[in-house]
Amino acid sequence: MAFRASLRLAAAARPVAARFYSQAAAVPTSSASSGTAAQIQRDAALPNPDPAEDSASAALVREHSPYMVATYARPPPVFVRGEGSYLWDIENRKYLDFTAGIAVNSLGHCDPEISTLIAQQAKTLMHASNLYYNPWTGALSKLLIEKTVASGGMHDATAVFICNSGSEANEAGIKFARKVAKTIDPSGAKHEIVSFQNAFHGRTMGALSATPNPKYQAPFAPMVPGFRVGTLNDVAALPDLVTPSTCAVIVEPVQGEGGVRVATDEFLVALARRCREVGALLHYDEIQCGLSRTGTLWAHSHLPPEAHPDILTTAKALGNGFPIGATLVGRRVVDKIKVGDHGTTFGGNPLACRLAVRIVERLADEGLQRGVVRKGDLFREGFERLRARFPDLVREVRGRGLILGLQLTEDPARIVKAARERGLLVITAGTNTLRFVPSLVMSEEEIKEGLAILEEAIKATRE
Numbered sequence: 339m340a341f342r343a344s345l346r347l348a349a350a351a352r353p354v355a356a357r358f359y360s361q362a363a364a365v366p367t368s369s370a371s372s373g374t375a376a377q378i379q380r381d382a383a384l385p386n387p388d389p390a391e392d393s394a395s396a397a398l399v400r401e402h403s404p405y406m407v408a409t410y411a412r413p414p415p416v417f418v419r420g421e422g423s424y425l426w427d428i429e430n431r432k433y434l435d436f437t438a439g440i441a442v443n444s445l446g447h448c449d450p451e452i453s454t455l456i457a458q459q460a461k462t463l464m465h466a467s468n469l470y471y472n473p474w475t476g477a478l479s480k481l482l483i484e485k486t487v488a489s490g491g492m493h494d495a496t497a498v499f500i501c502n503s504g505s506e507a508n509e510a511g512i513k514f515a516r517k518v519a520k521t522i523d524p525s526g527a528k529h530e531i532v533s534f535q536n537a538f539h540g541r542t543m544g545a546l547s548a549t550p551n552p553k554y555q556a557p558f559a560p561m562v563p564g565f566r567v568g569t570l571n572d573v574a575a576l577p578d579l580v581t582p583s584t585c586a587v588i589v590e591p592v593q594g595e596g597g598v599r600v601a602t603d604e605f606l607v608a609l610a611r612r613c614r615e616v617g618a619l620l621h622y623d624e625i626q627c628g629l630s631r632t633g634t635l636w637a638h639s640h641l642p643p644e645a646h647p648d649i650l651t652t653a654k655a656l657g658n659g660f661p662i663g664a665t666l667v668g669r670r671v672v673d674k675i676k677v678g679d680h681g682t683t684f685g686g687n688p689l690a691c692r693l694a695v696r697i698v699e700r701l702a703d704e705g706l707q708r709g710v711v712r713k714g715d716l717f718r719e720g721f722e723r724l725r726a727r728f729p730d731l732v733r734e735v736r737g738r739g740l741i742l743g744l745q746l747t748e749d750p751a752r753i754v755k756a757a758r759e760r761g762l763l764v765i766t767a768g769t770n771t772l773r774f775v776p777s778l779v780m781s782e783e784e785i786k787e788g789l790a791i792l793e794e795a796i797k798a799t800r801e
Contacts, residue, residue, distance in 0.1 A: 386431045386761045388414045395428050413758060420447025423780045425763065434788050435763045441594065441626045441741065441775035444655040444701060452658055455693055464689045468682060474691035475500055481695055482652075482666060485702045489635035492622075492650050493643045494668040500686035504625035504653035505540030507663035508588070510680055511649040512544045514667060515586030515619045518674045522617065532580055532587040532618075534570040536596030536768060539588060539623055548588050551596075571605045576612045584618040586649070591637035594626035594775070597768020598736045598743025603641060610645040619670065621649040625663070629655040630701045630778060632739035633711040655778075658697050662690040701778070710778050713785060714739040717774060720789035728796055737774075744772040756795035762788050 389395035395416040415427040423446055425433045438444060445452065466472060479498035486495045499510050512531060519528040533539065533548040540546060546554060547561040555561055568579040570593065580587055587609060593599040613620045627637040629652060634640055638647065648670050653663035663685075667675070700706065718735055721744055725732040734745040746753075750772050757764050767773035776785070 384759045386433065386759050388755070388759055389416075389427070389429055393429060398428065413755070415758070422446045422448075423777050423784045431761070433758070433761050433763050434784060434791065436774050436776045436788055437763050437765045438775055438777045439659060440654070440765065441631060442654045442657075443659055444629065444631065444778045445658045445697065446777040446779050447659075449658060451696065452693055455696060456660070456689070459689045459692045462688075465684065465687045468686060472686075472688045472691075474688045474695065475686035478664075478686075478691040478695050478698070481698055482664060485635060485698060486650070486666060489639045489702070491634075491636040491639035491641075492646045492666060492668065494646070494670075495650065495666050496669050497667055497672045499665040499667070499680065499682075500691060501663045501665065501682050502661045502685050502690075503540075503663045504623075504651065505542045505545045505663075506682070506685070507625065507651040507653055507665045508539045508545040508548070508623060509542050510665040511588065511621045511623075511651050512548070512586070513680055514649060514665070514671050514675055515621065517679055518619060518671055519585035521674045528583055528585050528617070529564045530566055530581070530583045530585060531564060532566045532568055532584055534568050534589055534593075536570065536593050536599055537588075537590060537623075538593070538595030539590075570599060571602050573605055573608045576608055580609070580612045580616055580618060582616045584613075584616055586619040586621050587613055588621040588623055590623045590625075590627060592627035592632065592738060592741055593768075594741060594773070595767055597745070597771045598741060598773055599768070600736060600738060603645075606638065606641060607645045610647075614644075619648040620646075621651070622647040623651050625651055625653045626775070627738075627741050628652045629698070630707050630710055630739075631655065631741050631775070633707050633714065635702055635707070637738070655701060656694050656697060657690060658693070660690055660693050662694050664694075706778060710739045713778075713780065713782060714742065716782055716785050717742055717789070720785075720792075724789075724793060724796065727793070728800070731796065731800075736771075740774070740776060740778055742774040743767060744774070746770045746772065752799045753792075753795055756798045757792055760791045760795055760798075762791040762795065764792065 395414055398416055415431065417425045418428050419426040423435055425435050425447065463472065478500060482498050483495045486492050501507055501510060515531065516529060520526060522528065531548060533550060535550055537549055539548040541554065544562055546558065547565045549555065550567040566579065568575055589601060589609065591601050591606065610620050622638055624636055629635065638645065648668045650666040656662050656664060721735045731746055731748065732744060733747055736743040736745065747770065749770055750766050754764055754766065765773050
């Protein structure tokens with residue numbers, strides 16, 4: 339089976355990288371830029387040593403990098419194939435993926451059913467613009483409303499705006515909130531939007547203005563005016579933070595990028611109550627923590643109706659890798675948004691929406707959600723073992739379901755590299771936090787395999 343998989347990988351990668359394979363093969367081992375004999379010995383002891391400077395991966399990166407705007411600091415592997423919980427790079431190294439494309443591939447890589455739907459719809463209709471109706475935008479909107487209400491979340495969810503990404507979904511939510519406030523108070527005095535420390539809502543200017551992190555904001559300052567920042571879970575501060583000038587509060591029930599920090603039920607109930615008192619809208623950003631990642635369809639689904647949002651945003655898992663986002667709105671919002679207030683060229687295209695219909699159907703399955711809770715517990719058990727073995731390193735475990743954070747006492751960069759070189763992909767969040775957002779369909783055996791690799795990686799960094 340593994341041999342056939344290798345053959346398929348080689349065939350798939352050949353058109354992209356054939357010349358790089360030949361170039362790498364032509365370099366004598368004695369002249370390899372990987373350096374000393376000690377380095378060679380070290381690499382030989384690792385199942386997945388990072389590709390060397392004379393590798394096919396490095397050659398491909400050198401050719402392409404000059405033409406790409408600098409965004410992410412990427413590690414050396416070049417991924418060419420995915421299947422289920424695994425990725426393969428151009429060197430045919432295999433990696434167990436605890437990142438799921440940053441909480442995107444909740445059904446795993448290259449899910450066969452979704453791949454088939456892509457091919458079918460691509461041969462039928464991909465795009466006709468929002469000047470016209472198509473069967474799938476409305477079908478997805480209807481399904482999202484029905485599944486949301488049935489899940490116990492957002493009880494007055496009424497209508498949906500379909501877009502292309504999480505940032506766009508949040509931009510729509512910000513615009514909708516400002517429009518509602520202008521309708522109520524045409525003077526514009528009610529325009530402030532509250533967000534919280536450690537939040538991440540996107541990189542477009544409106545969403546970025548609600549993301550109070552100097553690393554992201556400073557290069558693009560000044561921000562959009564009218565944003566205020568509070569402290570998550572500080573109930574006592576709410577009266578001064580959320581005022582009659584507030585038009586909306588945007589909050590992640592579980593902060594992902596900020597370090598996997600969970601908003602308490604007490605805080606969200608109090609926040610919702612304060613929003614009602616001053617006539618502000620409540621906006622839950624569930625782009626990373628929603629669609630069953632916590633074990634319920636939405637991270638807020640267990641809350642009482644009084645704590646439900648007026649605006650709910652989602653993306654990431656909604657397309658399992660295909661770009662799509664959505665902004666759900668309730669009765670307080672929907673009547674205030676008129677034709678021409680907002681729009682999108684690509685959002686709601688038939689291909690993205692047909693995929694999302696099936697993805698939502700599958701992610702809303704209660705059996706899958708029970709599995710998420712069970713697998714989350716399995717991760718936690720493994721993390722407690724790590725804390726017992728490395729008490730000076732592991733400080734705290736945070737999160738719910740399969741959005742989990744392991745708070746460390748030092749920068750996790752060496753652990754991330756050591757894990758990668760042993761065949762496991764993990765990512766970071768916040769300050770000194772390892773973030774775990776694997777596929778929701780990852781098997782328990784794969785979780786155990788990954789935890790064992792992680793333990794070995796940590797051990798290697800302690801020696």
